[in-house]
Amino acid sequence: MRRVVITGMGIYSCIGVNVEEVKESLYQGKSGIVYDPARKEFGYRSALTGTVPKPDLKKELSRRQRVSFGAESEYAYIASTQAFNQAGVDQEFLDTKEIGVLFGNDSTAASVMSAIDKIREKKDTTLVGSGGVFKSMNSTVTMNLSTVFKLKGINFTISAACASGSHSIGMGYLLIKQGLQDYVLCGGAQEINKYAFGSFDGLGVFSVNEDNPVEASKPFDAKRDGLVPSGGGAALFMESYESAVKRGATILGEVIGYGFSSNGEHISTPNQEGPARAMKRAVEQANISPGDIDYVNAHATSTPIGDRNEAKAIHEVFRNSNPYVSSTKSMTGHECWMAGASEIVYSLIMLNNSFIAPNINLDVPDEDSAKLNLVKETVDEKIDVFLSNSFGFGGTNSAIVIKKI
Incomplete structure (x- = not known):
């Protein structure tokens, strides 16, 4: 079994459109949440x-x-270009090596609506345009990236709700570890538009703190009233340790564990047992103890039930070591399909710059969350190993463990 490392990362999010901008936002605890009048209308x-x-x-x-x-x-294209550049990978490299691509994505609502509206108005399907079908498929991201970058390895989209981006990294890790691929571009992408989130809003899961947008997303806080939707793109270039050393590439982190599980219960309400199993599996696969984890980037979306059950699960797994915990969603909102990938990027930035980003808007944690070592202000401290959680509708759970080399 081969070692798997990350040598490039890219990010296009509401707190920055590149790694440097995002690093500054994370360190300063800067929110990217705004009020969009078009949604109200x-x-x-x-x-x-x-x-x-x-x-x-x-x-x-x-x-x-x-x-x-x-x-x-x-x-996804912008984030991938950044990841390739940081990894020292040019088009000649992509042309001569077998590079895989796995991205998490679970909707293309705006493209579907655009095509349907055009057909309804004109009564003519030919006016949709030649690109319409490729925009509207869930696999649109991987099919576009593989074509533009001329990638010749594994190529498919992982559709697993809000754990999609994390599972893409987990699958890339397994493929490289088992010797089935040498290089895989992994990530997640999430559209940001009124069509994509309308049904979510209808569930009543969004925060209505519209008077103070930057304070609306407040994971683990007792007065949280719901999540804030968001999106963008995140990418990671992953390869075998041997390849990275041979190329002289800078290693950002080594993926050492991937844990997964399904709750097997309610389609939208998370439980404690499923996430705890995923975390335990990730730690066991990494061949470390819970006490070796320095930081947990929590899934915590700022929903009353979700945060509480994750807090219980984290406490169950790490009760004896009590690592630092924060949810970067307090700044970014819930980036849904991309969140599992972007939160790996955020955590890698912390790992490589020796700080832990705060869980902003946290005044008084609820009873279960108070048991965790929650970070309210930026902590300047070295991180050697972190675990990132991602959970999604249908009870899908993913936990990734990454260590510094």
Whole structure:
């Protein structure tokens, strides 16, 4: 079994459009949440959201390439380009090596709606355009990235709700570890628009603290009233340790454990047992003890039940060591399909810069959360090993353990 390392990362999120910007936001505890009037006009109960600038890829991609790109693919492309650049991977490398691509994505609502609206208005399917079908498929991100970058390895999209991005990294790790691939581009992407989150808003799971957008996402706080949707793109270039050393690449971290489980219960309400099993499996696979984990990047989305059950699960697994815990969603909101990948990026930034980002907006934790070692202010401290949690609808759970080399 081979060792698996990360040599490149990229990020396009509401707290920064590159690693340096995001590092500064994480350290300063800066929120990316805003009020979107268009959502209120559309009929949303909550108009809060994370937001990112609209990419302009005219200089990077031809018109023929761009016609197949929805917003989620644009975000993923930018993050992937950053990851390749940091890893020292150019197009010649991509052309001569077998590079895989695995991304988490679970919707293309805006592209689907655009095509349907055009057909309804014109009564002519041919007017949708040649790129319409490629934009509307769930696999749009991986099909676009594999085509644009000319990737020749494993190629599919992982659709696992809000654990999609994390599972993509876990699967990439297993493929490289078992010698089935030498290099895999992994990540997650999430569209940000009124179509993508309408049904979520209808469930009443979003915060309605519209008067104070930056204070709306408050994981683990006793007065939290719901999550804030967000999105963007995150990417990681993963390869075998032997390859990274041979290339002279800078190693950002080594993936040493991937734990997964299913709750097997309610379709949307999380429990304690499933997440705890995923974390235990990740730690066991990493061949370490719970006490070796310095920091846990919690899934905690700022929902009353979800945060409480995750707090119970974290306490169950780490009660004897009590590592630092924070949820970067307090700043970013819930980035859904990309969250599992972006939170690995956020944690890697902390790992490589010796600090722990705060869980902002945390005034008084609830009874279960109070048992955790929650970080309210930025901590300047070295991290050697972290665990990142991601959970999703349907009871899917993923936990990734990464250590510094």
